[in-house]
Amino acid sequence: MVRTAAALIIGNELLTGKIQEANLRVLALALRSLGIELRRASMVLDDVETIAEEVQKLASSHDVVFTSGGVGPTHDDVTVEAVAKAFGVAVVQNEPIAAMLRAHFQERCTEGHLRMALVPEGAELVRNSEIPWPCVVMRNVWLLPGVPEAFRAKMPLLRERLEGGRPFVTRSVYTQMDEGELKPLLDRVVESHPSVEVGSYPKWRDPSYKTKLTFDGQDGEAVEDAMRAFVELLPKGEPQRIE
Amino acid sequence: MVRTAAALIIGNELLTGKIQEANLRVLALALRSLGIELRRASMVLDDVETIAEEVQKLASSHDVVFTSGGVGPTHDDVTVEAVAKAFGVAVVQNEPIAAMLRAHFQERCTEGHLRMALVPEGAELVRNSEIPWPCVVMRNVWLLPGVPEAFRAKMPLLRERLEGGRPFVTRSVYTQMDEGELKPLLDRVVESHPSVEVGSYPKWRDPSYKTKLTFDGQDGEAVEDAMRAFVELLPKGEPQRIE
Numbered sequence: 001m002v003r004t005a006a007a008l009i010i011g012n013e014l015l016t017g018k019i020q021e022a023n024l025r026v027l028a029l030a031l032r033s034l035g036i037e038l039r040r041a042s043m044v045l046d047d048v049e050t051i052a053e054e055v056q057k058l059a060s061s062h063d064v065v066f067t068s069g070g071v072g073p074t075h076d077d078v079t080v081e082a083v084a085k086a087f088g089v090a091v092v093q094n095e096p097i098a099a100m101l102r103a104h105f106q107e108r109c110t111e112g113h114l115r116m117a118l119v120p121e122g123a124e125l126v127r128n129s130e131i132p133w134p135c136v137v138m139r140n141v142w143l144l145p146g147v148p149e150a151f152r153a154k155m156p157l158l159r160e161r162l163e164g165g166r167p168f169v170t171r172s173v174y175t176q177m178d179e180g181e182l183k184p185l186l187d188r189v190v191e192s193h194p195s196v197e198v199g200s201y202p203k204w205r206d207p208s209y210k211t212k213l214t215f216d217g218q219d220g221e222a223v224e225d226a227m228r229a230f231v232e233l234l235p236k237g238e239p240q241r242i243e
Numbered sequence: 244m245v246r247t248a249a250a251l252i253i254g255n256e257l258l259t260g261k262i263q264e265a266n267l268r269v270l271a272l273a274l275r276s277l278g279i280e281l282r283r284a285s286m287v288l289d290d291v292e293t294i295a296e297e298v299q300k301l302a303s304s305h306d307v308v309f310t311s312g313g314v315g316p317t318h319d320d321v322t323v324e325a326v327a328k329a330f331g332v333a334v335v336q337n338e339p340i341a342a343m344l345r346a347h348f349q350e351r352c353t354e355g356h357l358r359m360a361l362v363p364e365g366a367e368l369v370r371n372s373e374i375p376w377p378c379v380v381m382r383n384v385w386l387l388p389g390v391p392e393a394f395r396a397k398m399p400l401l402r403e404r405l406e407g408g409r410p411f412v413t414r415s416v417y418t419q420m421d422e423g424e425l426k427p428l429l430d431r432v433v434e435s436h437p438s439v440e441v442g443s444y445p446k447w448r449d450p451s452y453k454t455k456l457t458f459d460g461q462d463g464e465a466v467e468d469a470m471r472a473f474v475e476l477l478p479k480g481e482p483q484r485i486e
Contacts, residue, residue: 012440012442013444013457014267014268014271015271015282015283015284016271016411016413016459017267017268017269017270017271017272017281018442018457019268021264021267021268024260024264025262025264026260027260028258028259028260029260032259032260038258038259038260039258039288040285040287040288040293041285042283042285043283043284043286044283045282046442050283072422072443072445073422073426074425074429074443075426075429075433075441075443076441076442076443077443105423108424110423110424110426110427111426112422112423112424112425112426112427113421113423115423115426147446147447149447149448150447168259170259170261178356179316179317179355180352180353180355180356180357180359181355182317183317183318183353183355184355186318187318190318198318198319199261199289199319200317200318200320201256201262203390204393205392216259
């Protein structure tokens with residue numbers, strides 16, 4: 001069973017602020033519904049050594065790792081090389097992928113295009129009838145594309161392949177109280193409901209509420225209990241709403 | 244001179260996909276304009292041990308580190324405790340901050356509110372006449388708030404305090420060519436302009452271009468040269484536009 005996951009987000013364009021990262025949340029929500037806990041994300045530059053080191057560290061401390069980005073054919077796409085390095089294997093051309101590229105580009109197919117057929121030696125191709133372009137999976141590391149539409153398109157493959165635990169559930173309570181006032185009430189609920197993760201999020205400039213409280217866990221009944229216990233501690237007129 | 248930076252983004256709400264991370268890009272852009280390279284970002288859960296370990300690692304390998312989140316008064320706000328632990332110091336109440344809190348909340352001021360006056364021992368308060376609520380800075384680690392409006396409001400303090408290098412500049416070229424076709428042209432420019440960082444970003448479903456090429460560096464003339472050298476290699480009808 002897959003319990004813990006990490007994400008490795010790769011790309012200079014993110015750390016230079018050129019674009020807003022958009023894949024992590026998609027992955028986080030997919031994993032929640034699979035009952036897999038995303039424990040950490042790292043964002044690094046397009047550098048083989050840095051990526052290889054990070055892959056090694058994350059893959060040895062989590063059940064599954066997802067990389068995002070760096071899988072195209074240009075000089076700044078170094079994820080395949082880095083993952084191969086992390087596992088001490090060579091980079092080889094995958095024949096089924098090369099054949100797909102040749103069929104797609106026909107006489108326009110260049111060396112550049114064929115670079116997209118390179119995989120770490122021993123990698124597995126994951127695909128299905130609706131997603132013919134494969135995902136490269138090296139041991140417990142999934143190499144996902146950085147382009148958000150392409151990243152999102154791979155999520156059904158995760159759902160098909162990974163067996164997690166019970167899906168996580170969340171309840172949310174909105175109040176007009178501030179965190180200083182809420183703290184003693186929250187402490188009581190946190191102490192009496194150890195299996196439920198309680199979050200507190202102040203919001204600025206929203207007239208409808210001041211603080212949002214969240215109750216999360218894999219045991220839906222415990223989550224519901226914790227939420228109810230908290231609501232009972234609130235003064236008259238609260239909460240503003242429950243979701 | 245401050246050359247390298249890392250970000251530590253803290254919060255269960257991000258790794259569970261409840262909200263979209265919004266501070267990293269704001270920080271990245273502020274640092275670019277200061278000539279400071281953001282080399283890495285880590286995103287972790289609200290766990291003291293994990294945060295302390297990460298702070299230690301990032302602070303010892305970068306000139307400056309920015310944390311985002313976990314500085315409120317509730318049980319899930321553990322950044323101050325973790326930073327103190329990372330530097331092996333105690334958590335103490337800062338009198339100037341406690342006085343500000345008492346003045347603000349008056350007779351409503353609780354123990355919970357006063358938790359926001361806790362700082363790692365030896366921390367410095369950074370503020371100016373327009374930003375009276377201070378930023379807590381422990382050695383080379385800035386503790387920034389997670390709420391996006393509050394995070395953004397602190398950026399002028401970075402500009403005032405940190406002396407970086409020359410600001411980074413970027414030029415962008417948009418083409419209808421795909422990355423496989425572009426690769427040999429890019430390789431020539433990358434080789435002949437080692438001080439310029441060249442990026443290649445395919446775009447799906449945008450009729451106006453297929454691939455965006457970026458040229459980045461602190462030497463504006465070199466960036467311009469690399470961009471021009473690339474444009475001269477393009478076939479007739481390209482590029483679509485230059486920015």
